[in-house]
Every structure is written in C-alpha cells, then in structure tokens.
Amino acid sequence: MAALPKRIIKETERLISDPVPGITAYPDEANLRAFTVTMNGPDSSPYEKGIFDLELYLPDDYPMCPPKVRFLTKIYHPNIDKLGRICLDVLKDNWSPALQIRTILLSIQALLASPNPDDPLANDVADDWKKDEPKAIEVAKEWTAKYAKAKE
C-alpha cells in the first residue's frame, strides 16, 4: 500500500486528540484509510440517546474525492436507505477538498437533526415522513431505542 498522505495522518491524529463532541472515529489497524465511527443522535431529535455505528473509507484520490460513509446501525431516516447509504450533497457533487473527515461527520450529524424528506434516498420512509410526520418521528424513535443501543 502506498504511503499514507500527511493530511490523512494529521486528520487522524486530530480526530483522536481533539474529537468532535458526540462523535468518535478510529482508523482500523489493518487499513488506516478505513475508520470505525460512532455518532450520538443529536439532542431533541428522534435519534436522541441513540449511538449509531458508521464506517468511513478514504479512497485513494482523497481529498480530491469525498470519503465513502455508510451507517451500519439500522436507522429510520428519509435520507438514509436500508443499506445505510447517505444522501448528502457534500458527500457527492458538493464535495470540496477543503472539507475534512470531521466536517463531513458534523454534516451527517446535522442531517440527523434535520431530515429532508424532499430530497429522499429511502423513498418509502420519505413518503411516510411527508404523509404523517408525527408518526414517522415515532417510528424513528422506536428504531433508535431498538437498534442504536450502546454496546456493552
């Protein structure tokens, strides 16, 4: 494997020494481009008190192309599909090399706080969300309690 770019090393060090509140990200020992991430559900959102696992991978072209991020924990959200894929502009067309792992993770946390059913990835969830928001929020809370539990 090619040497790890200095930027990735610096980002990794800062993620560990000065972590984003409510988010942890550690590189895998076997592959320093692959990160195991946990994210606390934002307060006063349906995901409150949930702890979500994500995986993050830095492609070879990083930072010229965005990191690949996916939820591993099941989550009921209009912009996150069954496979945990996330519909977020900065992870696709609006990526910029001035963004970093920490800013991307913050954007994902913000997406949990403000779901956007008008730009859906999980169409059935988005439909539910638009038809009956209070009920959708209830389901999201149920899923959070059921799946996003802290590990022993």
Add this chain to the structure above:
Amino acid sequence: MSTYEDEHNITHRQTTPDNSRTHQTLSSVINSFITTTTNAPDMNEIAQALQSMEGSIASQLVETLHNEKKQGLDDSYLDNLERVNVKDLGDDDCPICTNKFQDDKHPLIVKLPCGSKKGHIFDLDCIGPWLKMNSTCPLCRFDLLDLQKQRKEKLDKELKQLRDEDSEEEEEDWDVYG
C-alpha cells in the same frame, strides 16, 4: 502462419453486423470506445444507446452520464493564476494539504480570482489536480469557469465594438479622399 481458428480446429465464423437495428447498440458504442482512441467518445451517443435499454438501471446511468459534464480548467489557466509570495503571508496553511505555507522550503502559492476579500490561497500542487477536474473554488464554490466565460464574452464584445468603429472610420476616410 496458422490462425486461431486453424489451431483450435474450429470454423471461422464471420460476424456480420446486424443491420436491422436502427439505433446504436451499447456494444457498438463500447467498441468505438476501444477502437477509436483518438476521438473522445460522445457522451450523448452512449446515453442514447443506454436509453434503448430498459429498466431503471439504464435510466440511472443515463442520468449520471448527463450529470457527468463537470468541467475542469486547463494547464494554461493554472499557469496564469496569480502567484503569491510566501513572505506576504502570515501563519496560514493550505486548506487542502493543511500544511503551513511557511513550512515549505520551495512554496509555489496561488490565489484564485473568486472575488473573496483576502483571497483564497492554495499550494499550486494542491489546487492543480482539483481544478483539472472541477472549476469551483474549494472554499467558496465560486465557479471560475463561469468567470472565464464572462470575461471572454466581454472581451469579444469589446473587440467587436472596436472593429466596428474601425471600419466606420475607414469608410469616413474614403469619403474624405474619394
């Protein structure tokens, strides 16, 4: 020299092109991809061929092909970017590699014409690969290609105006001497 068919004891099957198709098949487009290396493949042709396929995957592919029109800037644009002397910079770091400009022994620093007050400044080595694929400033998403187009249009307009004035003057001159 014996052919592949001789060696494998099979009869050569001539592949005749299927003339009954009215549209290009995906395979023919892909073939042209492989055989014509000098011509860049026409994205619209591929999109058309894909459109003839059925199913949502094809339509998704068509969509991505159409969206894939992201354009970058060429080498001459990069060469002509405003250079910045490291002595004029404080303790800033390059937003892409996150290294301090001052730490670089032989820094080559450029400023993008995106109109920000202080200027969005990068190592040329860092911004180069980005601008070859994209035309936006990484810090403010300002589209540099738009600016270039506007400037070119303005210049063309001014040139045309000048030319028109010139020809008018010439006509007047003829009046005087004619």
